[in-house]
Amino acid sequence: MKNTKRFLALFLALMMIFVVACGPKQEADKKEPEKVEEKTDVKEEPKEDKKEDAKEETSGDKPFEGKTLKIAGLDGGYGTEGWKKVISAFEELTGAKIEATFEKNIAEVIRPQIQAGNSPDIIYMAIGGEGGITETMIKEQSVEDITDVFDKVPLGEDKPVKDKIVPGFLDTNNTNPYSDGKTYLAPLFYTPCGLFYDKAKFADGGYELPTTFDEFFELGEKAKADGTALFTYPTAGYFDSFVPALMNEVGGPDFFNKAMSFDVESWKGEQATEMFNLVGKIAPYLQEDTVSNTNIKDGFKNNQQAVIDGKALFIPNGFWLPEEMKETTPEGFEWGFMALPAVKEGGDRYAFTFFEQCFIPKDAKEKDLAKEFVAFLYSDVAVKAFFENGGAVQPVKGAEEMITDPGNKEIYSIYADGAKAAMGGFVAAPPVEGVDMKAALYETINSVMSGAKNCRRMASRSCRSSGKNICRITVIH
C-alpha cells in the first residue's frame, strides 16, 4: 500500500515534470517555424526588390550589400525624422542595412555597450553633451581618423565632400582635437550663436542697439533706470558660445586658439584680463533671478522668458530659441539677433558658430561603410532631408539658402552682414582629476554673477586649471 502510494506520487511528479518540460517546447516548436518563415519572408522580399532595382539601375553594384551599420545618436532638438530619411536613402543606394538608435538619454544607453567592446559604428553626439561620451572618447584616443572621408564623393554625386563644406568647419579644435592636421569628428548642423533681443524695444523711439561694449554698458545704465536688466543667460553653460566670441574680439583668433590649447601665459596675459573684466562688468546689469533659475529644473526657460516679458534686454543663444519658446511667446513678438558688440569702436564683431559632431569609434566594425555614410551626410539629398525634417542646417555651401523663415534667415545671414565667425573649443587634453577647465571657465561665471566671486578670482581659477592641464600634457608626452 505504502509502496503503491509512493509509486503513484513519483509517477504524478514525473508526469508534471514531463508536462512542464514539454509544454512550452511544443509551443516553441510550433512558433519557431512561423518566425523563421516570417523572417525569411521579410528578408527575401526586399532583397528581390533590390536586385531588381539594381538591374534597373544598370550599374548593378551595391558594394555594401548585406552589411549592417550601427548608428547611435541623440534624439535632440532637431528630432530624428531627418536621420530616418537619410538612412533610408542610403540603404537604397548601397544595399546595406542600418540599425539606428536615437534616444534622448543616448549617453546612458551606449556607455555600457562601448564598455563591453560593442560600440556603434557611428556616434552622433556633440561635444558638451550630457554624459561626456564624446569628450571621453576623444581624450582616450578612441576616435577614428576620418580625414579621408572628406576626399570622398558622396554617393550619386560628383564633387568631393571637402569642396562642399563651408570653409573653416574642418579647421576647428572640435573637428581636429589633437591639432595634428587630421580630422576626427565630422561637423554637422550649425547655427550662429549671438545675442537675442526683443525687436520692439529697439524700434523707433526705443533703445538703440549697441555696437560696442561701452555702448552696451551705457544701455545697461539706461535700462536700469527704466527698471529693466541688460542681460540674462539660460545657464552658465551657454557662455561656451559667448566667451569664445569675446576672446576672439579681444585678442583675435591667435589668442583664442592659444588659450584653447591651455597656454597658461595666454590666460595670464592682458587680453585674458580684459575678457574677464568684461564678463565681470555684466554682473551689475544681470537680471536678478538669472542664477537661481539656472539651478532649478527647466529654469533656463524662465530666463529665456525674461526677455520676452521685457525684464531683460539681451540673452545669448542659438537659432532654436524662438521655436523653443513658441508656446509662451505672445503674438506679434519679434526676436532680433545680433553679434556680440565690439570691444572697441570699429573693432571686429564676432558671433560664435555652434555645430554638432558625429564620429566613428576606433573599434567600429564596419569602418568603410561608416565612412561612406558620413560622406553621404553631406550629399544634396541628406542636406535637404535634414533641413526639411527638423530644420537642421548642414555646414554645406548654399545650405542656408533653403531657409525661408524670415527670422531664421536673419540669424543665418549674420556673417554675410559683417560679423566674423568664431568656432571650436578646447583642444583635447588628457583628463586631470578634479579639474574641469570648462567648469572653471563657464560655471564660475555663476559665482561672478551672484557676487560670490569676482572676476579676478575667476581669472586665477581659469589660469590654475589651464596650467594643470598643460602640466599633465607635458608629463604624458
Next chain:
Amino acid sequence: MRSKRKRRFIIACLLPAFVLFTVFMVYPTISIFMMSLYKWGGLSANKSFVGLNNFKILFKDANFIKSFQNSIFLIVVVTLVTMTLAIFFAAVLTREKVKGQNFFRIIFYIPNILSVSVIASIFSAIYEPQRGLLNGLFRLFRPDTWTNIQFTGNQKLVVYSIAFALIWQAIGYYMVMYMSSMAQIPNHIYEASGIDGAGRFRQFIDITLPLSWDTVRTTLTFYVISNINISFQLVNIMTQGGPDGASHVFLSYMYNQAYNNSSYGYGLALGVVVFIFSFGLSALINLVTKRDTIQY
C-alpha cells in the same frame, strides 16, 4: 554519516544564494576598489595603474572637500530635524486624539510615494524666484519693496534649500515607522504612570521614547544611507551641483568626475571613500546608540 549528509544538504541550499551574493555584491565591490587605482576614462582599454594617486588628489581637491562638507551637513541636519519632527508627529498621532488623524497620516506619507524627479519639480516650483510659491507668498506682504530670495542662486542658501526638500520627503516615512512601534506600547503603562501623576511630556520621555528606542536606532542607519542616495538624485535633477559647484554632494561630484570630466578611475576612488565613510558612520551610530533593550 547523517551529519555529513546534513552538511551537504545545507551547503547545497546555501550555494545559490552564496553564488549570487558573490557575483552581484562581492565581485563588483572588489572591482571598484581595484579600478580606483587606475587612471582611466572609462570607455577604452587604455588604463594606467597609478596606485593610490587618485586618493592623494582626492584629499587635496577643494571641490571634493566642499561636496563632502555638503553631504555631512545634509546627513546631520536632515537626520536631526526629520527625526525630531517624525517622532513628535508620531507621538501626537498615536497618543493624542486629533481630529482627522488618518487624514494627517496620508498627507504626511504622500511625499514618499512621489519619485525624486517629481519632488525636484515641486521644489523647483517652490523656490522659483519670480513665480515661485515662497517668494510669491512673501511678496504678498510687501508687494512694493520685496526683493526675491535666491533660494537656488545664492551659494550660501542652496544647501539649505536642498535640506528642506529632503526633510519634507522623509518625514512621512519615518513617522509611519515610529507610529507602528509606538502603537505597540500597551496602554496600561500609560494609565499606571498617569495615576502616579506623570504628565504627557514625562510619559513621552520615560515611556514612549525608551520603548521605541530600537526602532529609532534602526532608522538612524536608514537616514544615513537614504540621505546619501536621495540627496544625489535630487541634486542631480535640480541643481546639478550649481551654482558653481556649491550644492554638490559627494555622489553627484563623483558622477560629475567619472563622466563629465572623463576621470572614471578618480570617480571610483571617490566611490570607495563614500563606501568606507557610510559604512563607518553606520557602525559608529550603531555603537553610540547601543542601550539595553527595555521590554514590556
